[in-house]
Amino acid sequence: MITRVDSTDHPLALQELSDRTDLTPKVIDEFLASRSFPLVEGNLVTFVFRGPADAVYLHQWIYGMPSAQPFARLKETDLWYLAQEIPEKSRIEYKLEVVEGRTHRLIQDPLNTALARDPFGANSVCHGAGYEVPDWTEPDPEARTGKVEEITIDSKAFGEPRGVSVYLPARYRPDRRYALLIAHDGGDYVKYSGFKTVLDNLIHRLEIPSMIVALTHPRARLREYANDENHAKFVVEELIPHLEKTYPLLDDPSTRGLLGASFGGVASLSTAARYPDAFGRLFLQSGSFAFTDIGPHQRGPAFDPVVEFVNSYRKRPFPLAEKVYLTCGVYESLIYENRSLLPILQSTGMDVRFVESRDGHNWENWRDTFRGGLSWLYPGPLWMVYE
Amino acid sequence: MRPITLLGPQRLKPTIIESVKALKIKGSIATVTAGWQEREDEDEELDEHLGGKTVNLRLYHRTAAIMKADPKLHDALRDRQNRLKELQKLYRLRLGHELQAARDLLAVEGDGDILLDQQEAALEDLRRLDQSHLHRVRRIHDDFEHEHSLDTHEEVAKHRAEVQKTLSECAALAVAGGHVAILLNRLRLLDVAKASKEMPLFLWSAGAMAFSERVVLFHDSPPQGQGNPEVLEVGLGCVKGLIPLPHARRRLRLYDRTRVSLFARRFQDSQCIAFDEGSHLRFDRKGKRDVERARRLLATGELEEMRP
Numbered sequence: 001m002i003t004r005v006d007s008t009d010h011p012l013a014l015q016e017l018s019d020r021t022d023l024t025p026k027v028i029d030e031f032l033a034s035r036s037f038p039l040v041e042g043n044l045v046t047f048v049f050r051g052p053a054d055a056v057y058l059h060q061w062i063y064g065m066p067s068a069q070p071f072a073r074l075k076e077t078d079l080w081y082l083a084q085e086i087p088e089k090s091r092i093e094y095k096l097e098v099v100e101g102r103t104h105r106l107i108q109d110p111l112n113t114a115l116a117r118d119p120f121g122a123n124s125v126c127h128g129a130g131y132e133v134p135d136w137t138e139p140d141p142e143a144r145t146g147k148v149e150e151i152t153i154d155s156k157a158f159g160e161p162r163g164v165s166v167y168l169p170a171r172y173r174p175d176r177r178y179a180l181l182i183a184h185d186g187g188d189y190v191k192y193s194g195f196k197t198v199l200d201n202l203i204h205r206l207e208i209p210s211m212i213v214a215l216t217h218p219r220a221r222l223r224e225y226a227n228d229e230n231h232a233k234f235v236v237e238e239l240i241p242h243l244e245k246t247y248p249l250l251d252d253p254s255t256r257g258l259l260g261a262s263f264g265g266v267a268s269l270s271t272a273a274r275y276p277d278a279f280g281r282l283f284l285q286s287g288s289f290a291f292t293d294i295g296p297h298q299r300g301p302a303f304d305p306v307v308e309f310v311n312s313y314r315k316r317p318f319p320l321a322e323k324v325y326l327t328c329g330v331y332e333s334l335i336y337e338n339r340s341l342l343p344i345l346q347s348t349g350m351d352v353r354f355v356e357s358r359d360g361h362n363w364e365n366w367r368d369t370f371r372g373g374l375s376w377l378y379p380g381p382l383w384m385v386y387e
Numbered sequence: 388m389r390p391i392t393l394l395g396p397q398r399l400k401p402t403i404i405e406s407v408k409a410l411k412i413k414g415s416i417a418t419v420t421a422g423w424q425e426r427e428d429e430d431e432e433l434d435e436h437l438g439g440k441t442v443n444l445r446l447y448h449r450t451a452a453i454m455k456a457d458p459k460l461h462d463a464l465r466d467r468q469n470r471l472k473e474l475q476k477l478y479r480l481r482l483g484h485e486l487q488a489a490r491d492l493l494a495v496e497g498d499g500d501i502l503l504d505q506q507e508a509a510l511e512d513l514r515r516l517d518q519s520h521l522h523r524v525r526r527i528h529d530d531f532e533h534e535h536s537l538d539t540h541e542e543v544a545k546h547r548a549e550v551q552k553t554l555s556e557c558a559a560l561a562v563a564g565g566h567v568a569i570l571l572n573r574l575r576l577l578d579v580a581k582a583s584k585e586m587p588l589f590l591w592s593a594g595a596m597a598f599s600e601r602v603v604l605f606h607d608s609p610p611q612g613q614g615n616p617e618v619l620e621v622g623l624g625c626v627k628g629l630i631p632l633p634h635a636r637r638r639l640r641l642y643d644r645t646r647v648s649l650f651a652r653r654f655q656d657s658q659c660i661a662f663d664e665g666s667h668l669r670f671d672r673k674g675k676r677d678v679e680r681a682r683r684l685l686a687t688g689e690l691e692e693m694r695p
């Protein structure tokens with residue numbers, strides 16, 4: 001019996017299938033062809049796999065849930081299923097582990113074409129009831145498009161040249177002055193979070209001002225982003241002066257910001273901590289703000305400098321910017337660290353906004369918080385402009 | 388009667404030429420694109436659409452020249468703007484509470500006389516707040532005029548005269564949208580409403596808002612805040628009895644009957660009219676109305692397609 005968890009009395013689709021007396025392969029074929037998967041029925045999501053297998057497991061990266069959950073076989077068929085409660089408006093990334101004899105295959109869901117890409121590949125993605133991909137993340141034919149230029153900084157801090165992509169808004173004019181945002185992992189934001197499309201759309205909608213965004217590309221990411229002095233020096237003493245010489249930037253720190261996700265969040269926070277007067281805006285997404293209250297941490301050596309930095313900042317917090325927009329998915333292990341950081345940031349008098357999403361540690365989660373974060377940090381002229 | 392044409396947004400599908408032809412306008416058309424700010428001169432598409440017969444009044448650039456030549460006036464205008472900004476901020480605080488009260492009361496189900504009376508009272512409080520705000524805005528402008536009488540400023544007088552001369556050589560005036568406060572301030576500084584006298588007007592977006600009796604800012608789904616429509620300014624008053632709502636499809640939740648009803652009832656002394664691409668509302672010299680795709684917000688929360 002498959003239990004349903006919402007209040008309607010309509011039987012679940014898989015239960016209806018299970019109740020049939022003529023459960024032939026053809027009936028199953030028709031069932032699969034007539035629906036999209038996973039089956040989302042209220043707050044119950046049923047994952048389905050069909051094929052030869054001795055066992056099937058659901059792998060998802062939800063903090064607090066078992067990492068592998070077994071499917072059940074539907075009677076004597078080759079159809080496997082797992083029904084799971086997924087709170088509304090959730091976004092879940094997952095893979096299926098199919099076991100046949102001694103062979104274990106980790107695969108994308110063959111019945112679901114929706115994929116979420118990240119630097120390591122792609123996962124299947126399940127949208128819980130009520131989740132919709134925000135319309136401002138899709139290309140808008142009415143929106144004017146900005147362009148991306150490539151520049152190279154001959155970096156003394158890193159001892160090598162570093163390429164940076166620079167987003168210039170549509171109708172960019174050299175005789176006008178612009179706010180600046182520096183986005184860590186900028187290339188990945190563009191590739192996996194549709195960042196350029198989002199910027200084009202939000203500027204078109206007047207929800208943020210026309211602004212310049214520097215998209216940085218790390219080489220040794222885990223080292224450079226973990227409170228690295230050279231990285232901070234590169235950003236503040238090399239990149240910004242170069243941008244100031246090349247582009248018409250507003251010179252008020254309140255118009256300068258840092259953006260970063262995961263270790264990029266640490267890079268943003270630690271760079272602002274090393275140069276507390278340089279930035280007025282911080283946008284920290286699922287920051288890897290690991291810390292310890294006692295004893296060693298359990299997150300591996302890459303986190304050693306992070307823990308040292310976060311512990312130090314927690315001990316003696318000080319203001320880093322005027323406004324900080326902090327986000328984290330509730331299905332991430334980092335939710336604890338981010339929730340813990342909130343009161344510490346607030347205690348310094350900074351204007352801090354914290355937003356949780358029903359999502360995991362991925363680029364689409366970070367994409368979905370762009371509108372709220374960017375429009376709060378950099379309010380656009382929406383209210384006054386009627387073109 | 389001055390012919391007035393209110394149009395939907397013109398960027399993607401310009402339709403102004405159709406109204407120009409319908410009113411049999413011959414000769415050059417003066418244009419105002421000051422709402423585009425530093426892009427004021429980027430009016431090639433508009434000029435091309437109007438057959439290359441436009442003369443841009445360049446109010447944005449003229450204002451910059453006046454400010455440069457007359458720093459005392461510049462300071463005085465900045466001071467006035469700061470006072471208006473502070474007033475707006477405080478009005479907005481009061482407005483948030485009044486609007487919430489009205490929304491809460493309108494959400495109560497029922498049609499008993501006590502409830503209806505309370506709902507109407509909340510709306511009346513809102514109207515009173517809007518009126519008193521407008522009164523205070525007007526007083527700031529009156530005080531400024533009284534103290535600075537703009538015509539006595541040499542640079543202002545010079546540019547006003549030039550604008551007037553250009554207008555006298557044109558057959559109509561077209562005012563585009565953009566930043567509504569920047570546009571309105573420049574129209575006011577250069578005295579365009581008076582200088583354009585009985586000329587036919589073609590107005591869209593912020594241009595239509597600036598020429599109405601009061602400027603109402605609106606957006607039902609901003610990324611931040613509740614999206615409370617607010618009265619910003621006293622308009623130039625050439626367009627009477629209506630509140631133009633440009634880009635209504637994008638900016639308003641027109642399917643939300645409660646919001647539509649509240650808007651229409653709050654501003655019940657005017658017709659609140661939604662303008663989108665392809666809309667127009669035209670009055671000729673005899674006051675005869677022609678309309679296409681303009682929709683009126685009704686107190687019932689519905690939208691009514693306007694008819695000629």
